[in-house]
Amino acid sequence: MSSQSDRSIGSRLSRDAIIDAALSLVDRKGAAGLSMRALGNELGVEAMSLYRHVHGKEDLLEGVVDELTAELVVVMEREAQAHWQTFLQNVAHAVRDIAVEHPRAFPLIATRHPAAPWLRPPLRSIEAVDIFLRVLLAQGFSDEQAVGAYRGFSSFLIGQLLLEAAVRGADVGGTIAGQGETGPVPTGEAQTSSLDDAPEVREVRRLRPLLSEDHSKEEFDTALEILLDRLEVDLSL
């Protein structure tokens, strides 16, 4: 049942298995918890063995991001014939699913530099961008409108989801590098008292319940609708 015996049943070390294990480690411990040595340990192998299958840690992280976003190309190809609004809505929700399922890995998608400067996360592969542009161009978008939509869509997704993932990732366990998930997290009351002694925090104090409410799903959907409405207006000019 240990990782080691799993592997010795014949699965062998492979790039895919290594990337799977790396993603699982990031999901559980955060990006700071991913080291070549810890990953080797997870797989019942010495760290040095990993270098036979990945070119180094950068390549490994790239692999993790690629695995996380691979599903997006599948969704985009499947929905390529849909109306562009439906297409964008389905892609957006597919990206949000990734952020919700992997809150501690999502920052990697948002912050790692794509292969070219004109690629923007989370649609950071040439194939993904090509499908994106083709779908919009086929439905009446001009070149400029399609490229503008790519940029606006990218910024929208990163802005919404990086902040949502941060909240969800913090729930899973502290992300402060040195501190494991065993740290005593002061709940509500303790935090409250430390805020109250500041001189000018009246509104924050009064509105804290409201500030703490989670409407991330609704906010995402309405912000997405606003983006789609704007694109539609631009299109009809």
Next chain:
Amino acid sequence: MSSQSDRSIGSRLSRDAIIDAALSLVDRKGAAGLSMRALGNELGVEAMSLYRHVHGKEDLLEGVVDELTAELVVVMEREAQAHWQTFLQNVAHAVRDIAVEHPRAFPLIATRHPAAPWLRPPLRSIEAVDIFLRVLLAQGFSDEQAVGAYRGFSSFLIGQLLLEAAVRGADVGGTIAGQGETGPVPTGEAQTSSLDDAPEVREVRRLRPLLSEDHSKEEFDTALEILLDRLEVDLSL
């Protein structure tokens, strides 16, 4: 003229001097280039000496982010009497100035977890949020509208500026951890040929000039106007 002699003229080691040097190091080498040892070296001192003034690397990074965002509270207090649209526009541009001046440090603002889960970057201090809410509440925003504006404003800034900072930061020098700024960057032609042999990249290829155009300032301004328009519509309902 060396850092060491600068310090021995009497400036002494201090938390502020350490944080200044850390920010400068991140600006020049990226976050991966900031180590306690490299920072000590920069200041003409052993790494261990830094621990007398900062509590550790996490505290140091927190200090860097606080220094980067300190100016925002100043701007907000100065503009607190302005119309809320002017107020938000000035704050937004102040945040963008930070991203443009410190493209390699800006990801720290976007990704480091604030002190409480209801704080969102880049307005990640209680004081900043309190001023923000007070200004809006004083001009007719309901509690819900003010909190909603805080969230929308935060997401907008992170989405726009993290992607803009990534492009500018890549220009300054490769952000891939192991690779210094001396790596030979293939310019245009080399990248082009590597993309062309893929089967289905027609639109990306045709639109690459358009994709590479930098309209970040205009896009920021128009996206900001759209956000302000939406808030105004909500307000008048």
Next chain:
DNA sequence: ACCTGAACACCGTTCAAGT
């Protein structure tokens, strides 16, 4: 009071050596 040397427990990575 302030800085340092030495040490500890980690990193990523390379490469000759083992099986």
Next chain:
DNA sequence: ACCTGAACACCGTTCAAGT
């Protein structure tokens, strides 16, 4: 062919020791 031991050049951090 695939994995490992040993080694190198780094990390963050602690603490007794120096000045």
